[in-house]
Amino acid sequence: MFNKVSVVSDRALRKQQQTRDHLAQAAIGLFDQNGYAATTMDQISTAADVARGTLYNHFADKDAIVAYWVDTQLAQGIPQLLHHVMTLSSFEERVTGVFEASAQWWQGHWVYIAPYLRHRFQQVQSNDAASGSDMLAVYERLIADAQDAQEIIATTPAPQLARYLHFLYLGAVMHALGNAGVSLSHELKQAAAFFLAGCRAPSAIPTHADQPARRHPSKTKA
CATH class of the missing domain: 1.10.10.60 (Homeodomain-like)
Known part of the structure; x- marks a missing residue:
């Protein structure tokens, strides 16, 4: 039965x-x-x-149709995208690679970015803004691997960090949409750097000993 x-x-x-x-x-x-x-x-x-x-x-409306179609299109490319980024050596390179691939995709579908964002941010009220996004699973995979490698903090669960990263991604896309001449690729790189600055593991932060010695200009005699 x-x-x-x-x-x-x-x-x-x-x-x-x-x-x-x-x-x-x-x-x-x-x-x-x-x-x-x-x-x-x-x-x-x-x-x-x-x-x-x-x-x-x-x-419910046209925006919901666009969001579904966009997520479907992105999901189709996820296996190949993951195969590529997992060959990169660090979390920073991997998440930047994912964001750059996303920026390139949006460049060819810019007309749909506004309805997609409207739908996603309307879901914030129902605490469901990340549902339907297969990219959330990608972020979680990258973050979990980075936690195992002690690249980023492990005190916050990977699913929660993935949601933070997802909202940073959406915010970067929204900023690029509302500001003509702003590069989406640049905004997403900034979002990735901001995320990493907040969750980098202490052991992964370069120490003064790791920094190249500063060279002081030699004093000239008067």
Whole structure:
């Protein structure tokens, strides 16, 4: 009986994801064709050939559709991204590599960054801003490995640090969006450096002995 229930549940989840994927693809097609602002939820349901109620059962608004589509696109690239960054030698290099890959992806999808951020920050009120983001699992993996290597503090659990890093990421993206001419790549590098400055393990902080000796200019005779 339990196996039968499990099979039915798995089938329902697969069908739900297939429906959401179908709706998101129909919406993105309309956004690309007509523009995000000009596209309505009614047009999306018509293009997807589903009832209006079905669309709203899966997505509350267009921003939610964009957030789902963006997270799906990013999730598809995670295995390859992790394979690459795990060849790097330090946590700083790895998280910077993840952020740089994200910046490059957003450059080709900049039109969707505002609705994505709106949806994510609306979820703050429900304490759910990180849900649905597969990147959170990536951050947690990198942080846990760095804690094992004593690169960053282990007194704070990796999942909690991952959420801090995720919010720094969102803040950097929001700052770049609201300031023309600001480089997203630069903002994300700053966010990574800020995070590392706050959680670097004491043993990983360079001591004075590790610093190159300062050379004082020789005094010249009068």
